[in-house]
Amino acid sequence: MDLTAISGIGEKTATALAELDDPERALRAGDVATLAEAPGISEGRAARIARAAIRHEHGDDGGFLATDNAVDVYRDVLSLLKHRTVTDYAGKRVETFFPTSSRSRIDEVRGFVERAVERSPDEAVLDALGGVRPLTSPPPVRVRERCLATMDAERYAEANEAFPELSVEVVDDARGLAELARSYSTVVALDETFAGVDVTGDVRVRPDAFEQPDEIVPERVLAVFAANRESILAAAAVHEAAGETPPCDLDRLRGALDRLDDDGTPAGDAELDRLVRAVDDLDAAASTAKSVANDRLRDAIRERDVTIEGTDFLSLVEQGARIDSLLSRELADEYDDAVAAARDHLVDALALDENEAELARRVFGGDPTFPVERRDDAVSRLRTELTAARDQRAERLKRDLSGELSDLRSPVETLVRDALELDVELAVSRFARDFDCTVPAFVDSEGAGFHIEGGRSPLLDVPFDEVDPVDYGVDGVTLLSGVNSGGKTSTLDLVALVVVLAQMGFPVPAESVRLSRFSELHYYAKSQGTLDAGAFESTLRDFAGVVDGASDRLVLVDELESITEPGASAKIIAGILEALDEQGATAVFVSHLASEIRAAAAFDVAVDGIEAVGLVDGDLVVNRSPVKDHLARSTPELIVEKLAGDDETGFYARLLEKF
Incomplete structure (x- = not known):
């Protein structure tokens, strides 16, 4: 994979990612934790890089969310998902899910979601997840009691770069090696030339040092496990609470960690303690x-x-x-x-x-x-002997413990990564359960539009279990009429939410949903007040782009007539609807000018209505599901109708005839 071919990855970032063991796997999997291990890449940036890589892999141009309001709906979806994550990692990881028109990406996520919704969110698992963090790489530790020795200047430079934790010394011969052995507890000779040389002190000849760095500097492995102890133990607890099979023996892992102090030194050895x-x-x-x-x-x-x-x-x-x-x-x-x-x-x-x-x-x-x-000289000699014994004992213990933990390093990385990914899966499962979600069905036939049964939006400012279910479906271009505060805007929000979730590959909050795989979502919320000439022109330019595009788009518009005078608005909306109808696009325009628009349009515009049943104590009683092919009555009409029922003068009856 050419990393620089991915949007947002330049040469510098590609170089950083290349330091990972398998950057391509991490990019394809959206593995934010692994990507964030690359130098200079935060978790937030790792999520953006992963999202760009997934788009690249599935040929997605990132244009599905075609308007700011459509993006806002997507952000609301992410907020709902993030609210159900425990770890910061999972909060970043859900950002790698996005709505798309790519069939392969949608199918890929649906496969993930299918597994995720089978998860049962258990409080013990969620509690254990609270302690899991992505593994971090601690800064190099400085080891002063050990040094490297070589006679070769080139090897000296390589050793300085490969082993920043140790001092590297140049020696001319065995005598120089012997002098180092009097200053350091352990000397590691890098040249095979020194094999068989008899030198007093702890001198080891390791020409293979560059191939076995953890044996030369066991502190590296120990520092990693010490720095990540709490996260590792929490990940182990997550696997046990969830009944998951861990990638390593957890008793062995805990036993090894018990022998490691928080500062990365061996613990629990009586002789070393002495x-x-x-x-x-x-x-x-x-x-x-x-x-x-x-x-x-x-x-x-x-x-x-x-x-x-x-x-x-x-x-x-x-x-x-x-x-x-x-x-x-x-x-x-x-x-x-x-x-x-x-x-x-x-x-x-x-x-x-x-x-x-x-x-x-x-x-x-x-x-x-x-x-x-x-005798101070005797004290100094005793101190030298005790220090050398301490350091040599510590190094032996470090090598033994490092060897055991090195074998566990890859399984532990998997252990922690799986725990973090479980948090993502549980967030999806909790989302699906909290909002009674179902898997939507995509229909490939032309002009399928969308059909929602029992849809309820979790974005409303009421408890979800108090939200009235909505049935609504549209094929082609439709006007949606209805009384004020009857639910027209919330219906558009529901449609946008369902489509965004479905094309993310996620379940949707409804009893059932059938829909087309739309190429773009254009969502325009209600404008706040009449626009001036410049803003009005800019809005019309936006809609020129809306009507000049693919036929498999979804266009949702809320009360476009508010941008200018009602008479002009009706004509403009009629013209836009005509263009969308000619394209064969799916569109819902909320409007109070349904009659005027229908009269101005050059085709038979479908009109649906959210019908108010009546007034009870001054409050509207509304059937939230739009009625097909029905022009809904307005709130003033309902009020006049109520007054006409109690009027003996006939005045209100005559007013009612005007509607």
Whole structure:
């Protein structure tokens, strides 16, 4: 697929999409989550790109919604669908559905909808969906205890680009490698030349590093799973609540995640925890151990009577001796006990093993002094050994855990994507259930128009279960008459809504619907007041385009006569209807000038009427379903008729005869 052939995808966007594993699949499937993983592409833009790609795939020119009012109806449909989604992803994903004249696209969506409406929206599933988000790629982590080494300048450049998490060093020989091993816990040599070289320290020769990046930097995989833990666990809960078969063993997945901390480091390993605490607590433990020795020695000195003969004291002074000499001579055993106590405290406080304890014992000892001092070089050596052991242990655990999670990465991507797509399906199912929808039937015969039985619009400002059902069908060009507030506009809205939904491939809010597959929907809402000359001319130009087009269009117009004087309006509307009739288009024009228009038209214009049954306490009682071939009475006529019934003068009867 030539990505740049799709509207809205330039070279820069195509380059970004090319970084995905299978951008063509994602585009065809409308997979907004995957498309949004491309650099610089948000979910909103991903939805627009997916919609453009689907149009391209099905040869749709995007011209079905031919007017702003038609677009408004479509937006209302999207709003109803989005209101029934849980995740932000699903809210963007429904935007990839659009009305079209493409048979293949409509059939494709109908197949999706057929599966979706079988879904039963369960509260447990909806609750679990609240925690699902598309997987995100965390920024690269910086790994300071490990480095890469190479003798090749070109490989050095490649490694810097491939492994931004690690330092890359150039070495000349094995001696340079050995020097690096003294500075890093682990050195990964990229050159096969180093195979078999005996170097002290953790040095690994991995010429295959570029083919196995997750083994070289296991932190990558761990960071992905740590950053997406909540979403992954929520997706697992969605599958369980919905009774769906997951793409991986969920117990194994949860077990692996339990061994991963929120910062992407291994968790739950007692030995690693011990080493981490030992490194962190070393300075404090050494200071406390020093205090233990000094407290013990101080108590020993306080409790001991030391006698020095005069000649001995003089000798010590003449020799410039310090208290150390006196300790060595008089309190050697007490000093040894104090040092032993310090060593034991340090070993116990840090929970050191036998080898580590041997290094710890070197921190205290040597010639007796008071106060007892620790040997900083021994502390540094112990810290180096503990840090190396910690880092090497952590890396082994990271590699093991990364290896397990790497095997789960693709299934987990599917797990989360399926959960997000389930949200889309459930939104469609909830829509169909909330509005008692049915699957419309497309009729290929010429001039089929539309036929709606029991249609109810969810766009009205009343509860859906209180909406009166409407039966209405039109073949060809028709005028729709009726009383004010009788439901003419809401009938047009219902027709537009049904057609938009049907040509999206969606079920419609009606008991049954048959309709043509229209090429375009032209919907013109009622104009607010008489237009000035410029606006009037612009409106007429719009209708020139309406009457100059394909025959399989649907045109819905609400009270066009309001744009100018009634007499002129009737003639203009009659002319438009004549042109549409000659085309064989399907059209419904709402008008209070049905008689005048019919008189001005050069053909027998069909007129339907929404009939008011009467007035009850000043309110109209209306049959919301238009009556075929019937010019509906106006509200003034009904009022005059009511007055004539109680009039003894005959005045209102004479007025009634004027209608």
